[in-house]
Amino acid sequence: MAWLLEGTADMGNMNDIFDTSRKTLQDVEKRLEMPRREFLQFCATLAATMGLPAGAEAAVAKAVEAAKRPSVIWLHFQECTGCSESLLRAEHPTLEKLILDVISLDYHETLMAAAGHQAEAARKAAMKANKGKYVLVVEGAIPTKANGIYCKIGGQTAIDMVKECAADAAAVIAIGSCASWGGMPSTIPSISGADSSPTGSAGVAEILGKPVMTIPGCPPNPYNFLAAVVHFLTFGKLPELDKLGRPKFAYSRLIHENCERRAHFDAGRFAMEFGDSGHRQGYCLYKLGCKGPETYANCSTLGFGDAGENNWPVGCGHPCIGCTEKGVGFTKPIHQVAKMLNVAPPLQYPRIVEEQGKAASFASAAAVAAVAGAAAGAAVMLTRNLGLSHAAEEAERAKAAGKSADDKAGA
Numbered sequence: 001m002a003w004l005l006e007g008t009a010d011m012g013n014m015n016d017i018f019d020t021s022r023k024t025l026q027d028v029e030k031r032l033e034m035p036r037r038e039f040l041q042f043c044a045t046l047a048a049t050m051g052l053p054a055g056a057e058a059a060v061a062k063a064v065e066a067a068k069r070p071s072v073i074w075l076h077f078q079e080c081t082g083c084s085e086s087l088l089r090a091e092h093p094t095l096e097k098l099i100l101d102v103i104s105l106d107y108h109e110t111l112m113a114a115a116g117h118q119a120e121a122a123r124k125a126a127m128k129a130n131k132g133k134y135v136l137v138v139e140g141a142i143p144t145k146a147n148g149i150y151c152k153i154g155g156q157t158a159i160d161m162v163k164e165c166a167a168d169a170a171a172v173i174a175i176g177s178c179a180s181w182g183g184m185p186s187t188i189p190s191i192s193g194a195d196s197s198p199t200g201s202a203g204v205a206e207i208l209g210k211p212v213m214t215i216p217g218c219p220p221n222p223y224n225f226l227a228a229v230v231h232f233l234t235f236g237k238l239p240e241l242d243k244l245g246r247p248k249f250a251y252s253r254l255i256h257e258n259c260e261r262r263a264h265f266d267a268g269r270f271a272m273e274f275g276d277s278g279h280r281q282g283y284c285l286y287k288l289g290c291k292g293p294e295t296y297a298n299c300s301t302l303g304f305g306d307a308g309e310n311n312w313p314v315g316c317g318h319p320c321i322g323c324t325e326k327g328v329g330f331t332k333p334i335h336q337v338a339k340m341l342n343v344a345p346p347l348q349y350p351r352i353v354e355e356q357g358k359a360a361s362f363a364s365a366a367a368v369a370a371v372a373g374a375a376a377g378a379a380v381m382l383t384r385n386l387g388l389s390h391a392a393e394e395a396e397r398a399k400a401a402g403k404s405a406d407d408k409a410g411a
């Protein structure tokens with residue numbers, strides 16, 4: 001089985017990409033019911049998401065225009081269907097358009113009209129007709145206890161079905177944290193003696209005994225999946241992956257590095273409980289258990305579902321639970337503070353003016369020291385000063401409250 005197809009893409013050229021009168025672009029406009037310029041914008045966004053160099057959008061556009069329609073077989077096991085749901089919320093273009101135009105979704109239990117024997121026949125027919133060429137997408141964990149009897153489809157266990165479908169696939173993609181490593185269904189219950197989830201849930205790679213591309217997240221960001229599929233269409237192979245099988249373009253940076261609340265972290269401003277004044281003012285959620293400092297994902301820069309800016313957990317006021325990170329999401333309690341993996345300063349956001357004085361400066365100094373190469377010492381200092389910062393903040397608040405009482409009395 002060729003797990004990652006080899007191939008080279010025609011990178012096109014800038015003149016070509018800006019020639020909006022070309023025939024294939026006119027065709028794509030009709031097929032996707034999308035203005036040409038919007039389509040090119042979409043391709044440029046996907047190219048940027050993948051971290052491709054300038055000009056690569058030409059190759060992306062050509063691949064999508066060509067509509068090679070690789071066959072995709074999408075399996076569902078132990079999960080909530082949130083992965084599919086999150087794709088249905090992607091608007092540029094909608095999943096329906098992508099399915100109908102760019103890929104040929106030959107088997108997807110939630111979306112297909114067929115049921116029972118018809119559905120299984122469609123899967124077998126697609127596998128036979130596209131042997132060695134189809135893309136297998138797996139959503140959901142795979143139960144392993146009692147020979148996998150906890151999840152059966154058409155009389156076949158999830159274990160057997162994933163092995164059968166993977167055997168002749170050109171590429172295998174585990175979408176969501178459940179398929180990536182077991183995710184939420186693999187959570188070990190807090191009962192004494194329990195050493196695995198009740199059904200022994202596992203990820204796809206564990207079942208197949210070989211690495212696969214993973215797009216973790218619960219749910220994962222639909223653009224990361226779309227970008228990975230379009231990379232496959234454009235270059236004939238999957239994007240570069242990290243050691244956990246995650247595309248590097250999406251999972252190589254900590255959420256904390258680009259978080260919109262990072263300036264508050266650096267200045268020592270923390271929400272201490274849900275609904276307090278710090279929370280209402282958009283302070284850092286570290287002390288509410290935010291796992292951004294130990295979670296690799298691009299949620300803070302990409303956002304979710306086109307609903308507008310700040311549309312991601314931390315942007316909505318909830319601490320990141322580390323859903324993309326094995327050993328963090330569904331494992332560490334929400335109230336447990338995150339391990340600081342590094343204290344590198346943010347890449348894009350300027351620091352806010354620090355109002356808390358000494359303690360906040362300690363934290364900021366630690367971050368600066370980390371840049372100078374004293375990361376370990378700085379991390380210790382930063383962690384220590386998180387407490388000091390809060391004490392300073394409380395003193396500051398008390399002072400401000402006293403002052404306003406004085407003001408009132410004087411008025």
Ligand code: FSX
Nearest residue numbers: 079080081082083176177
């Ligand atoms: Fe749900 Fe997918 Fe979470 Fe799992 O997403 S959003 S439980 S990662 O497999 O459907």
Ligand code: SF4
Nearest residue numbers: 259262284285290292
């Ligand atoms: Fe953002 Fe969380 Fe880091 Fe605070 S701890 S800056 S909320 S990622």
Ligand code: F3S
Nearest residue numbers: 299320321322323324
């Ligand atoms: Fe998940 Fe945290 Fe992103 S909870 S969606 S990794 S912000």
